Amino acid sequence: MTRLLSPAATADVLADVLRTGFDPESAPPRTAVPVPAGELLLMPAADHAYAGVKIAGVAPGNPALGLPRITGSYLLLDGTSLQPLALLDGAALTELRTPAVSALAVRHLTPDDRPLRLVLFGTGPQAYGHLEAVLAVREVAETVVVGRDPVGARALAGYARTLDVNARAGTPDDVAEADLVVCCTTARTPLFDGTLVAPGATVVAVGSHEPTARETDTALVARAEVYVEARSAALREAGDLLVPLAEGAIGADHVAGTLVDLVNGRVPSGRPRFFKSVGMAWEDLAVAGALYRAVRAS
Structure with a gap:
């Protein structure tokens, strides 16, 4: 396709x-x-x-x-x-449209005046698709691949190098140096410590559409400026938001905006930016x- x-x-x-x-x-x-x-x-x-x-x-x-x-x-x-x-x-x-949704968010949530340091969680088809989608809209200085399977992580890093990107396998702590963190896994619990994410960094999470599953922790969501495809879908399906909401760490009004707001000119703040996608028809x-x-x- x-x-x-x-x-x-x-x-x-x-x-x-x-x-x-x-x-x-x-x-x-x-x-x-x-x-x-x-x-x-x-x-x-x-x-x-x-x-x-x-x-x-x-x-x-x-x-x-x-x-x-x-x-x-x-x-x-x-x-x-x-x-x-x-x-x-x-x-x-799905392998085409999901990375494209993320790429659209990345266009509006990340700076375009310098190469980005990318940390990519996942080693499956969505991880490969997201690597290509990010490269289509932003210049990348380095890609760090984090996966449960070390062989898969090294393979994806090797593929990134064939695209002329400096790449290596890494660990969750690499998010501390990232400009952009992309999560496309089947994880049901947080992948990294959200307090490590830099103030100006962007996190994109696409791996779950279940209310009890999430890739990011409450610490990140509470301190981030949150964007979604649609508030109704996110508050129905996004465990990344629903779990912190159930914990009382955020309110239902914590979502700062949507993709519509971004494409129509909303300018994000200097806080960490978090885009949560659940995939929509x-x-x-x-x-x-x-x-x-x-x-x-x-």
Whole structure:
């Protein structure tokens, strides 16, 4: 899919949707159904041009079998007649749109006047996708990869070096020197000490959409300026926010802004910036529609 739509172009697609006046707060919620193998997710969305639905499976046992953890399909429909137009690989679509959402946030939350020091948590497909997406929108001085699997961390660092990036495997304490921290893991508990994050740094977390799972700790969230895709989705699904909220460390009004605010010119403060993404159906629809148009044009 990246041959049809680059990470930077995908981020542009999402920004264009938000600039048209679309309000993500109005997007239909995700439906999650527990099944013996894990979880089934149903994500519908529609606009004037297209409608669509992603059916995704989350199977935690798959990696041990040599299979992808995320599976699924995306059905794109004509927005007027609801006639089917295309069937897309749902996992590949997710691997394109999730890093693009992060890249859009990175464009607005990080400085563009110097190379950034990146710490990347994760070694799976989303980690590779996020590395490429960050490189598409920012110059990176160094990438430090932190993973539970040392072999996987070294492999991703080696891949970064093929992209002409100085890279190495590291530890969670490397966040102290980071300008940008990106978390794309299956962790259910915090990955690092949030007090180590520098005042001007940005943290992006995309790994969880469950109310009880989180990649960041309460210390970071409490001291950070928090941005989300939509307040309603974040306060429904983002454990990174819901756990500190349940602890009484933050209030429901702690979220400073959304992607809409950022693309429309909101300037972040000097505090640490935290962008929490849970993934939303409107993003899948926007990217699927752009891919369909690119195929038709080619």
